[in-house]
Amino acid sequence: xxxxxxxxxxxxxGDPALLAIVGLSLAVSLAxxxxxxxxxxxLGAALALVRFPGRGALIVILNALMGLPPVVxxxxxxxxxxxxxxxxxxxxxxxxxxMVTAQAVLVLPIIAALTRQTIxxxxxEYRDELTALRVSPARRVATLIWDARFSLFTAVxxxxxRAAAEVGTVMIVGGNIEGFTRVMTTAIALExxxxxxxxxxxxxxxxxxxxxxxxxxxxxxxxxxxxHAG
Amino acid sequence: MRAPASDLPIVFEQASVVVRGVAILERIxxxxxxxxxxxxxxxxxxxxxxxFRLAAALIMPTSGRVSWGGKAVTDGRRLAMVFQRPVMLRRxxxxxxxxxxxxxxxxxxxxxxxxxxxxxxxxxxxxxxARRLSGGEQQRxxxxxxxxxxxxxxxxxxxTASLDPAATxxxxxxxxxxxxxxxxxxxxxxxxGQARRLAGDLVFMLRGGVHGRAPTEQFFAAPPTPEAAxxxxxxxxx
Amino acid sequence: MxxxxxxxxxxVAMLAPALAQDRSVLVASTTSTQDSGLFGHILPIFKAKTxxxxxxxxxGSGQALDTGRRGDADVVFVHARPAEEKFVADGxxxxxxxxxxxxxxxxxxxxxxxxxxxTKDIVAALAAIRAAGASFISRGDKSGTHQAELALWKxxxxxxxxxxxxxxxxxxxxxxxxxxxxAASNGYVLADRGTWISFKNxxxxxxxVEGDRRLFNQYGVILVNxxxxxxxxxxxxxxxxxxxxxxxxxxxxxxYKINGQQLFFPNATVPxx
Numbered sequence: 247x248x249x250x251x252x253x254x255x256x257x258x259x260g261d262p263a264l265l266a267i268v269g270l271s272l273a274v275s276l277a278x279x280x281x282x283x284x285x286x287x288x289l290g291a292a293l294a295l296v297r298f299p300g301r302g303a304l305i306v307i308l309n310a311l312m313g314l315p316p317v318v319x320x321x322x323x324x325x326x327x328x329x330x331x332x333x334x335x336x337x338x339x340x341x342x343x344x345m346v347t348a349q350a351v352l353v354l355p356i357i358a359a360l361t362r363q364t365i366x367x368x369x370x371e372y373r374d375e376l377t378a379l380r381v382s383p384a385r386r387v388a389t390l391i392w393d394a395r396f397s398l399f400t401a402v403x404x405x406x407x408r409a410a411a412e413v414g415t416v417m418i419v420g421g422n423i424e425g426f427t428r429v430m431t432t433a434i435a436l437e438x439x440x441x442x443x444x445x446x447x448x449x450x451x452x453x454x455x456x457x458x459x460x461x462x463x464x465x466x467x468x469x470x471x472x473x474h475a476g
Numbered sequence: 477m478r479a480p481a482s483d484l485p486i487v488f489e490q491a492s493v494v495v496r497g498v499a500i501l502e503r504i505x506x507x508x509x510x511x512x513x514x515x516x517x518x519x520x521x522x523x524x525x526x527x528f529r530l531a532a533a534l535i536m537p538t539s540g541r542v543s544w545g546g547k548a549v550t551d552g553r554r555l556a557m558v559f560q561r562p563v564m565l566r567r568x569x570x571x572x573x574x575x576x577x578x579x580x581x582x583x584x585x586x587x588x589x590x591x592x593x594x595x596x597x598x599x600x601x602x603x604x605x606a607r608r609l610s611g612g613e614q615q616r617x618x619x620x621x622x623x624x625x626x627x628x629x630x631x632x633x634x635x636t637a638s639l640d641p642a643a644t645x646x647x648x649x650x651x652x653x654x655x656x657x658x659x660x661x662x663x664x665x666x667x668x669g670q671a672r673r674l675a676g677d678l679v680f681m682l683r684g685g686v687h688g689r690a691p692t693e694q695f696f697a698a699p700p701t702p703e704a705a706x707x708x709x710x711x712x713x714x
Numbered sequence: 715m716x717x718x719x720x721x722x723x724x725x726v727a728m729l730a731p732a733l734a735q736d737r738s739v740l741v742a743s744t745t746s747t748q749d750s751g752l753f754g755h756i757l758p759i760f761k762a763k764t765x766x767x768x769x770x771x772x773x774g775s776g777q778a779l780d781t782g783r784r785g786d787a788d789v790v791f792v793h794a795r796p797a798e799e800k801f802v803a804d805g806x807x808x809x810x811x812x813x814x815x816x817x818x819x820x821x822x823x824x825x826x827x828x829x830x831x832x833t834k835d836i837v838a839a840l841a842a843i844r845a846a847g848a849s850f851i852s853r854g855d856k857s858g859t860h861q862a863e864l865a866l867w868k869x870x871x872x873x874x875x876x877x878x879x880x881x882x883x884x885x886x887x888x889x890x891x892x893x894x895x896x897a898a899s900n901g902y903v904l905a906d907r908g909t910w911i912s913f914k915n916x917x918x919x920x921x922x923v924e925g926d927r928r929l930f931n932q933y934g935v936i937l938v939n940x941x942x943x944x945x946x947x948x949x950x951x952x953x954x955x956x957x958x959x960x961x962x963x964x965x966x967x968x969x970y971k972i973n974g975q976q977l978f979f980p981n982a983t984v985p986x987x
Contacts, residue, residue, distance in 0.1 A: 329785035329943060337945060339786050340740065340771060371563055377534055378557040379576060379625070389575075393566045421771045423740075424748075440749050440890035441915030474566045474605050 253447035268452055271429040274342055275409035278349035283402050286354045290361025291387055311355035320418030323348040340421040348419045353405040360401035368394045396471025403464045483544040483554045483628055485509045486531050491540035493526055500526045502684040512676020513661040522681040524664040528631045532557045556627035560634045562618030564606035569617050572606045576624030592620040596650055612643030632663045680704045738767040739950040742778035742787035745888035750908030755970040760957055766950055776856030785943030788951040791935045793858035798934045807936035812987035813958050814967050814978040818929040822902040822922035836926040837870045844872055847881045849901030853892050854884030863904045908977040932987055
């Protein structure tokens with residue numbers, strides 16, 4: 247009971263440690279999502295529109311990768327980025343840069359698979375018209391992406407939600423270093439294990455609020471899309 | 477600079493389209509000439525839509541030849557097609573029309589869009605999301621979009637099949653106006669009245685083949701084939 | 715013009731972490747040390763004096779030494795003397811410096827099912843717990859605490875690998891989690907005093923056994939060998955080590971108290987520590 251009360255004290259007093267943790271969480275997950283989207287959107291669109299041998303298998307694999315366990319991604323990144331590993335020369339293990347990169351890897355299949363599905367659905371609908379209008383391939387891609395922009399934004403939001411909520415990747419690759427790589431999820435895990443539940447609950451509330459907000463935005467975007475789609 | 481070459485006449489020589497072993501079109505020999513509208517009539521499954529796709533160079537024949545103004549290939553820029561159920565882009569009505577205006581200078585586009593919307597009677601709905609227009613309005617918008625490309629030949633696949641009489645009349649009026657500007661209009665329909673109202677000449681299709689072709693009055697007065705006669709009588713021709 | 719300004723700002727923003735890292739050093743230490751709050755007390759003192767930022771990676775002793783072996787940290791600061799000496803002997807560390815000690819305590823339920831509360835003999839207590847089949851929580855994570863626990867079972871003459879049963883629960887997690895598990899299952903657990911004092915979720919738990927010399931827990935600090943890992947920040951790392959064993963550092967350690975109780979006893983100058 248007292249833990250809950252002190253949690254709210256922390257939340258509303260603007261405790262600097264808590265703010266720093268929330269700020270870092272948002273920065274890492276946003277950066278990871280943007281990074282992933284930059285690669286995943288064109289990849290998904292290409293996969294939707296270009297026929298090549300093995301395309302079917304690649305789509306199945308991409309869909310399966312949506313379920314990549316975060317701890318596995320964290321472990322793989324750790325082995326790669328450790329000084330004793332192949333990418334050790336980068337020296338980014340236990341830094342926010344590594345967290346962003348690893349989360350981007352986690353989130354990329356989600357955005358790419360959802361993009362592929364969306365663009366493919368739109369293509370099925372638009373194919374006859376765009377063909378009859380003699381639209382160039384480049385313009386076709388641009389038209390599909392623009393017309394599907396609300397659905398694609400929802401896909402990116404889905405990726406962000408995944409990144410913000412996961413703990414396995416950022417824990418292993420970031421090391422949960424206080425003031426440097428500690429984010430909401432890893433802080434909650436740590437504080438709970440210490441029995442210091444006030445901060446854990448406070449952060450849990452913030453994280454929940456964030457996820458609710460993300461879903462609300464996704465709903466709003468969907469509705470906006472419906473207005474345009476008619 | 478676009479070459480002044482024409483895509484007319486569109487000539488089919490023993491053209492067939494076979495899909496998965498089924499002959500959708502069988503050895504069509506036909507010529508679509510410049511001038512008054514040509515109406516293609518026939519029951520469902522006759523192959524009218526496939527004929528249009530072939531003529532509009534959207535598909536290739538599996539055997540036989542199609543030529544456009546004597547050329548074996550065409551880039552299709554002068555051929556426009558409006559499908560039976562047109563698909564609107566998720567944008568405003570005006571934006572849909574503007575989508576086809578690639579050949580027009582940017583500064584001239586708004587005026588041209590306005591002109592086209594007025595032609596099809598949708599000037600008031602320019603800002604409305606295109607997908608929120610009624611069926612008849614979308615059909616007219618699709619017409620405007622196709623005309624935005626300033627085509628030489630306009631194919632309309634059963635444009636009024638699902639429209640009420642008022643909307644049908646609106647579309648027919650536009651078609652007449654368009655034909656009057658010199659665009660070759662090719663229309664398919666199952667509506668004999670529409671055929672009579674619009675056509676310069678009629679092509680009767682059945683089971684993937686052409687079973688009669690004649691100028692309109694002659695077609696109705698003296699049907700060129702027994703099947704055509706049966707169709708005009710109102711029989712179900714299988 | 716604006717695009718160029720943005721590009722320069724982005725480049726600077728990306729470099730900033732690299733520049734900031736020039737005055738920071740990464741220390742791999744243990745969860746129990748961090749959870750005790752010691753670093754929160756001594757690191758600001760060190761930073762005020764030298765301007766060096768110490769980043770603490772809190773893991774188990776085993777994992778911390780492995781991190782040092784891989785070259786992913788600059789300094790290792792743990793409490794597992796045999797493993798530390800092997801670390802140096804294998805060439806991964808430069809030199810082991812003793813720093814301080816704290817002690818372990820045996821925590822147990824106030825109901826005391828094994829009847830060991832108040833004894834001064836940890837080995838006898840463990841034997842009693844085993845005999846009674848009372849619930850016992852082990853960290854099971856190769857940490858210094860875990861290794862100390864295993865050593866005590868050995869002294870008691872109990873081969874824990876074969877004697878274990880449902881009464882012995884290995885959770886594979888840190889000290890806080892182990893205490894939580896003990897509180898939840900009314901079990902005994904070996905804990906470092908520091909974590910116990912700052913632990914807030916005590917439930918029904920109390921100190922059952924303390925003061926046995928065999929419960930003392932020695933800490934050592936080691937610079938990761940730059941010969942094996944040239945990127946190691948040896949100057950900054952050595953500065954931290956030198957401060958820890960200096961009179962200033964030792965005093966800072968001794969000054970750290972919770973509820974008026976000192977947790978860590980500096981002994982850098984004691985031979986053989």
